Amino acid sequence: MRSQYLRGSGRKMYFGRIAVIFFIISISEAKSVAKSLNKCQTLLSDDLINEIASYKDVKEEIFRYVTEGDFKSKTYDELAKFVDKFGARPSGSQVLEDSIDYMIQITKDEDINDIVTEELEVPHWIREQEKITMLEPRSKHIAVLGLGKSVSTPPEGITAEVIVFSNFDQLAETPRQDIDGKIVLFDPIFTTYAETVVYRSQGAVKAAEKGATASLVRSIAPFSINTPHTGSQYYSDSVPKIPTAAITLEDADLIRRFYDRGEKVVLNIKMTSSYETKISRNTIIDYKGIENPEKLVIVSGHIDSWDVGQGAMDDGGGLFISWAAPVILKRLNLRPKRTIRSIFWTAEELGLIGAYDYEERHRNESNNINFIMESDEGTFSPLGLVVAGNEEARCIIAEILKLFESINASTLVESDSPGSDIAVIVKTGIPGASLHNANEKYFWFHHTEGDTMNVESPEELDLCAAFWTAVSYIIADISSDIPR
Amino acid sequence: MRSQYLRGSGRKMYFGRIAVIFFIISISEAKSVAKSLNKCQTLLSDDLINEIASYKDVKEEIFRYVTEGDFKSKTYDELAKFVDKFGARPSGSQVLEDSIDYMIQITKDEDINDIVTEELEVPHWIREQEKITMLEPRSKHIAVLGLGKSVSTPPEGITAEVIVFSNFDQLAETPRQDIDGKIVLFDPIFTTYAETVVYRSQGAVKAAEKGATASLVRSIAPFSINTPHTGSQYYSDSVPKIPTAAITLEDADLIRRFYDRGEKVVLNIKMTSSYETKISRNTIIDYKGIENPEKLVIVSGHIDSWDVGQGAMDDGGGLFISWAAPVILKRLNLRPKRTIRSIFWTAEELGLIGAYDYEERHRNESNNINFIMESDEGTFSPLGLVVAGNEEARCIIAEILKLFESINASTLVESDSPGSDIAVIVKTGIPGASLHNANEKYFWFHHTEGDTMNVESPEELDLCAAFWTAVSYIIADISSDIPR
Numbered sequence: 003m004r005s006q007y008l009r010g011s012g013r014k015m016y017f018g019r020i021a022v023i024f025f026i027i028s029i030s031e032a033k034s035v036a037k038s039l040n041k042c043q044t045l046l047s048d049d050l051i052n053e054i055a056s057y058k059d060v061k062e063e064i065f066r067y068v069t070e071g072d073f074k075s076k077t078y079d080e081l082a083k084f085v086d087k088f089g090a091r092p093s094g095s096q097v098l099e100d101s102i103d104y105m106i107q108i109t110k111d112e113d114i115n116d117i118v119t120e121e122l123e124v125p126h127w128i129r130e131q132e133k134i135t136m137l138e139p140r141s142k143h144i145a146v147l148g149l150g151k152s153v154s155t156p157p158e159g160i161t162a163e164v165i166v167f168s169n170f171d172q173l174a175e176t177p178r179q180d181i182d183g184k185i186v187l188f189d190p191i192f193t194t195y196a197e198t199v200v201y202r203s204q205g206a207v208k209a210a211e212k213g214a215t216a217s218l219v220r221s222i223a224p225f226s227i228n229t230p231h232t233g234s235q236y237y238s239d240s241v242p243k244i245p246t247a248a249i250t251l252e253d254a255d256l257i258r259r260f261y262d263r264g265e266k267v268v269l270n271i272k273m274t275s276s277y278e279t280k281i282s283r284n285t286i287i288d289y290k291g292i293e294n295p296e297k298l299v300i301v302s303g304h305i306d307s308w309d310v311g312q313g314a315m316d317d318g319g320g321l322f323i324s325w326a327a328p329v330i331l332k333r334l335n336l337r338p339k340r341t342i343r344s345i346f347w348t349a350e351e352l353g354l355i356g357a358y359d360y361e362e363r364h365r366n367e368s369n370n371i372n373f374i375m376e377s378d379e380g381t382f383s384p385l386g387l388v389v390a391g392n393e394e395a396r397c398i399i400a401e402i403l404k405l406f407e408s409i410n411a412s413t414l415v416e417s418d419s420p421g422s423d424i425a426v427i428v429k430t431g432i433p434g435a436s437l438h439n440a441n442e443k444y445f446w447f448h449h450t451e452g453d454t455m456n457v458e459s460p461e462e463l464d465l466c467a468a469f470w471t472a473v474s475y476i477i478a479d480i481s482s483d484i485p486r
Numbered sequence: 487m488r489s490q491y492l493r494g495s496g497r498k499m500y501f502g503r504i505a506v507i508f509f510i511i512s513i514s515e516a517k518s519v520a521k522s523l524n525k526c527q528t529l530l531s532d533d534l535i536n537e538i539a540s541y542k543d544v545k546e547e548i549f550r551y552v553t554e555g556d557f558k559s560k561t562y563d564e565l566a567k568f569v570d571k572f573g574a575r576p577s578g579s580q581v582l583e584d585s586i587d588y589m590i591q592i593t594k595d596e597d598i599n600d601i602v603t604e605e606l607e608v609p610h611w612i613r614e615q616e617k618i619t620m621l622e623p624r625s626k627h628i629a630v631l632g633l634g635k636s637v638s639t640p641p642e643g644i645t646a647e648v649i650v651f652s653n654f655d656q657l658a659e660t661p662r663q664d665i666d667g668k669i670v671l672f673d674p675i676f677t678t679y680a681e682t683v684v685y686r687s688q689g690a691v692k693a694a695e696k697g698a699t700a701s702l703v704r705s706i707a708p709f710s711i712n713t714p715h716t717g718s719q720y721y722s723d724s725v726p727k728i729p730t731a732a733i734t735l736e737d738a739d740l741i742r743r744f745y746d747r748g749e750k751v752v753l754n755i756k757m758t759s760s761y762e763t764k765i766s767r768n769t770i771i772d773y774k775g776i777e778n779p780e781k782l783v784i785v786s787g788h789i790d791s792w793d794v795g796q797g798a799m800d801d802g803g804g805l806f807i808s809w810a811a812p813v814i815l816k817r818l819n820l821r822p823k824r825t826i827r828s829i830f831w832t833a834e835e836l837g838l839i840g841a842y843d844y845e846e847r848h849r850n851e852s853n854n855i856n857f858i859m860e861s862d863e864g865t866f867s868p869l870g871l872v873v874a875g876n877e878e879a880r881c882i883i884a885e886i887l888k889l890f891e892s893i894n895a896s897t898l899v900e901s902d903s904p905g906s907d908i909a910v911i912v913k914t915g916i917p918g919a920s921l922h923n924a925n926e927k928y929f930w931f932h933h934t935e936g937d938t939m940n941v942e943s944p945e946e947l948d949l950c951a952a953f954w955t956a957v958s959y960i961i962a963d964i965s966s967d968i969p970r
Contacts, residue, residue: 086743089626142573145935227936228795229711252938259570259939311712451629452711454736455743 042397050482054401057479060336061405061472067334068468069461073326077467078460080108081322085312085455092309093349094126094280102283102305105325105346109287112329116290119283122359124349127151129309130274134218134249137161138268139260147232147310147449148247148273149202149219150352155245159272160185160216166261170200170208182213185269189220189254195445198222199233206246207238216245216271220254223445228252231449232308234352245273282306284356285346289328291478293339299478300343300374300434301327301470304350304423311453315444319381319458319466320437321346326467327474338478340372347423350378357423361430368427373477373484374434376421380441381458381466386413387473388420391433394485399435402476411469413438433484437466526881534966538885541963544820545889545956551818552952553945557810561951562944564592565806569796569939576793577833578610578764586767586789589809589830593771596813600774603767606843608833611635613793614758618702618733621645622752623744631716631794631933632731632757633686633703634836639729643756644669644700650745654684654692666697669753673704673738679929682706683717690730691722700729700755704738707929712736715933716792718836729757766790768840769830773812775962777823783962784827784858784918785811785954788834788907795937799928803865803942803950804921805830810951811958822962824856831907834862841907845914852911857961857968858918860905864925865942865950870897871957872904875917878969883919886960895953897922917968921950 067073084104091098106117127150134144165184167173173186186209188201202219209217221231228250237243249257260267285305291297303320307313324344331342349355361368375387386406389399396414403412419425421436428434440462447453477484551557568588575582590601611634618628649668651657657670670693672685686703693701705715712734721727733741744751769789775781787804791797808828815826833839845852859871870890873883880898887896903909905920912918924946931937961968 082743083747086740087624089624140571140573226940227711227713227931227934228938229713229936252936252940255940256570256938259566263567447711450711452713452736454712454740456710456736456739 041393042400045394045397046401050398050480051401053480054398054405054476057476058405060475063334064330064336064472064475065468068330068471069464073330073333073467074464075460077322077326077463078458081314081318081458081463082455084322085314085318090309090311090313091305091307092126093124093306093352093355094278094282098282098306098348102285102346102348105285105305105321109325109329112332114287114289114328114332116288118286120286120359120363121281121283122348122356123279124282124355125151125352126278126280127352128276130276131272132247133272134247135270136267137270139265144253144269145228145230145250146247147230148245148275149206149233149235151235151237151277152206152246152273152275153243154274155216155271159270160245161268161270162215164257164261164267164269166258173208173212176212178212181209183215185216185218185271186212186214187218187220187249187254187257189258192222192224192445195222202233202248203235206235206244207241210241210244214244218246218254219248221248221250223251223448225446226251229450229452232310233449245271247271247273282348282356284348284360287328287344289331289337289342289344291340291342292337295341296370297340297372297483298343298370299338299340299372299474300345301474302345302347302374302376302423303378304347304356306349306351307453308351308449310449310451311447312455313453314455315380315447315453315457316449317350317378319463320377323377323381323463323467323470327471330467330471331475336475338475340478342474342478350423354423354426357426361426368430368432371427371432374424374427374432375436375470375474376424376434377437377466377470378422379436380439380444381437381463383440383462384409384411384437384466384469385440386411386415386438387435388415388417388438389433389435390418390420390428392485395433398482398484402473405472405476406469409465409469411465431486433486437470439466525877526884529878529881530885534882534964535885537964538882538889538960541960542889544959547818548814548820548956548959549952552814552955553948557814557817557951558948559944561806561810561947562942565798565802565942565947566939568806569798569802574793574795574797575789575791576610577608577790577836577839578762578766582766582790582832586769586830586832589769589789589805593809593813596816598771598773598812598816600772602770604770604843604847605765605767606832606840607763608766608839609635609836610762610764611836612760614760615756616731617756618731619754620751621754623749628737628753629712629714629734630731631714632729632759633690633717633719635719635721635761636690636730636757636759637727638758639700639756643754644729645752645754646699648741648745648751648753650742657692657696660696662696665693667699669700669702669755670696670698671702671704671733671738671741673742676706676708676929679706686717686732687719690719690728691725694725694728698728702730702738703732705732705734707735707932709930710735713934713936716794717933729755731755731757766832766840768832768844771812771828773815773821773826773828775824775826776821779825780854781824781856781967782827782854783822783824783856783958784829785958786829786831786858786860786907787862788831788840790833790835791937792835792933794933794935795931796939797937798939799864799931799937799941800933801834801862803947804861807861807865807947807951807954811955814951814955815959820959822959824962826958826962834907838907838910841910845910852914852916855911855916858908858911858916859920859954859958860908860918861921861950861954862906863920864923864928865921865947867924867946868893868895868921868950868953869924870895870899870922871919872899872901872922873917873919874902874904874912876969879917882966882968886957889956889960890953893949893953895949915970917970921954923950
């Protein structure tokens with residue numbers, strides 16, 4: 003997941019200087035859901051409500067098959083085989099292309115053969131040497147992960163004093179001559195991802211505008227065991243491109259303490275990387291509908307990952323439950339009226355590149371998208387959906403979600419911009435949803451070496467796969483389109 | 487903390503393959519405490535009970551001063567200045583000796599001048615290059631921390647196939663020819679430290695006995711963000727010394743999955759280190775008693791740390807609350823009948839070297855130790871004490887702990903071997919206690935780069951410092967010695 007923010011209010015618990023955020027649906031949101039649901043009784047016909055309720059049996063058939071039957075643990079096992087075999091799958095790499103071929107093969111092995119790939123240009127940024135050493139006030143190795151597309155330092159590195167800012171206002175208020183030639187460290191304390199990620203994505207540009215020679219950011223995370231978190235950042239053509247990297251919460255806070263005590267902090271930063279453009283592919287798998295095959299219910303996740311960890315959580319889980327949906331339906335011989343399309347987005351992490359390409363390429367047929375779904379915020383226990391769409395659309399989804407009360411997955415969170423890749427398509431007016439799940443610890447592991455199978459659970463993946471399959475099947479099969 | 491195990495039963499919560507253990511006092515232990523307390527009513531005189539209760543006011547004076555007055559946040563601030571200045575303080579290093587000098591200086595700055603140091607020989611093991619690369623089934627960097635005193639590999643490293651064992655029984659049952667020349671990985675799932683640490687401390691010897699060329703251990707920890715944990719291990723003179731290291735939970739579990747799928751795993755291990763003997767010092771600070779200065783109530787923590795992180799938790803916190811006790815009493819002009827002795831143990835991590843030296847050197851005056859206390863399992867919220875001693879001794883301590891009910895720190899856990907360094911002295915029959923605190927996450931950070939100020943809390947350190955000071959003062963001041 004690249005730049006998604008989680009809705010709901012944040013309840014903070016402090017563990018030392020570590021803020022742990024529990025995302026919960028705020029009271030005002032809960033009220034707005036309740037208000038909407040009252041309106042739903044007038045918006046939806048009794049026939050439609052009864053029709054949706056009639057899917058209880060098929061939903062239960064899917065859950066039995068996935069959580070107790072032949073598919074039990076299969077999503078976890080297949081995900082493990084995949085991420086163990088390929089590891090990280092960065093945009094533009096050969097391993098990403100090999101992993102795409104592998105996904106196509108295991109889909110064909112399920113006798114699902116309606117598969118196309120669409121080629122597009124993607125960035126290929128390769129991390130090489132990365133080393134930061136504190137020289138003053140004492141010698142210390144600083145753990146580092148360069149940010150996406152960061153330029154290199156000179157071979158001898160950049161040696162400069164550090165100036166620390168908690169926010170962009172402090173930077174703006176500081177005279178240029180106090181920043182010129184220095185390394186800027188932004189050390190915002192994590193509140194929500196949306197609030198703090200701007201210091202990662204825009205830090206280099208803002209610092210360079212003031213003459214900084216490099217910029218660092220306290221990793222965008224609520225918790226750390228000296229863990230640096232990488233991520234995307236965006237240069238501006240009108241500002242010098244300076245090297246930029248994330249350091250750990252611990253080292254950022256150490257530098258802050260030195261700085262606040264008036265002790266001069268000098269770092270040497272050595273970073274090298276290369277950057278070019280390569281060809282990658284979006285993968286599109288259709289499980290054709292029997293009545294309106296031209297109408298699409300899309301389930302999706304991205305297949306690329308950052309170049310650290312295994313990309314098991316971001317977004318292996320989303321990839322595999324979206325792979326599982328047509329596979330499970332095929333195995334159960336459940337064929338809906340509309341087509342279920344699985345999309346494996348490429349190059350999400352470097353800027354939703356695959357999604358932008360898809361939107362542009364398929365714009366003239368966008369009327370066919372009945373509903374678009376994405377999982378890219380974890381596949382922990384499913385809680386419901388984050389839904390964009392008009393009131394009637396949300397009412398239909400809310401009615402469908404009632405079928406999942408027994409697994410506590412009937413929460414509908416309203417958002418105008420759910421998901422990451424699908425936000426590109428939803429903003430054109432197409433209704434859609436992202437998976438709402440118990441992802442309290444998501445940002446502990448996000449974009450780190452710790453994004454591995456160890457954060458995944460077979461039971462939770464089974465629940466997500468069954469939920470994803472049942473929801474997409476019902477939307478693809480009910481008599482009513484999702485209105486716009 | 488080196489090889490301490492936490493008492494109480496473990497309640498496990500699984501997060502993927504990550505077991506999180508919550509240590510709670512078991513019902514049987516609670517019953518045994520209740521039974522003891524019933525006996526206490528007959529063992530302790532009403533006069534003594536009333537006398538102990540009369541320390542309520544002085545206890546409150548200490549807590550006000552430390553949690554609201556001039557000492558508020560001082561333990562945290564002083565600990566931060568110390569660990570920021572010195573960082574890790576490995577046994578035998580110059581930085582450890584400098585940090586000892588610093589502690590002596592800040593004690594003298596408080597006008598406490600009754601300070602001696604006792605020189606002793608300590609191991610000085612220096613970690614140099616450490617690199618593990620998976621060669622088969624695919625190329626992957628494996629995060630690593632060599633274990634204490636590990637020998638080096640040849641310069642080209644050791645390249646060999648991996649064989650995985652969950653426990654020593656499996657190793658024992660496997661023919662030597664199946665292990666000979668291979669790298670052994672022990673991958674026990676963390677239950678308690680005591681149960682699993684043997685695979686770290688004895689793994690190299692057990693593997694070498696079967697002809698292994700190197701041994702690895704899944705880090706002894708319940709949680710990880712790809713975090714390797716170092717620690718001590720012990721070679722045998724009768725078995726070849728083979729290189730030995732800890733890898734992360736994630737990489738151990740990856741290797742296990744490959745192994746269970748029948749895929750051959752080949753690693754290259756490159757490790758270099760050096761080992762020699764140096765001189766270090768135990769530091770002994772006496773705050774002299776006014777009536778029986780020869781009688782000692784000892785508070786202690788160790789000043790050395792592993793060579794990763796800052797040693798803020800292990801054992802900076804214990805060191806600083808033991809430093810704070812005489813300082814706070816001096817500042818409040820509270821002088822007990824007996825002497826309060828602060829000891830800063832050296833070279834704990836390499837085998838309780840400082841404690842063994844102290845025990846031997848002071849054996850002929852051991853009758854003077856009235857009670858010995860140690861904090862080396864975290865300085866999170868204090869919960870009480872883990873106490874060794876006869877029934878009457880425990881009854882007196884339990885009566886004192888009643889004074890701390892308002893901060894929920896009145897729990898007495900019985901143990902015959904509390905603490906790590908003091909266990910050396912307690913086993914000679916001297917009553918003692920270690921700090922019982924809310925250290926559920928202790929082993930998340932233990933012996934890692936994540937052992938920094940970020941796991942410490944000013945408020946919790948204040949509570950620990952006040953508790954440590956008040957308990958030691960009361961024991962040092964009451965009319966009754968702690969019986970043996």
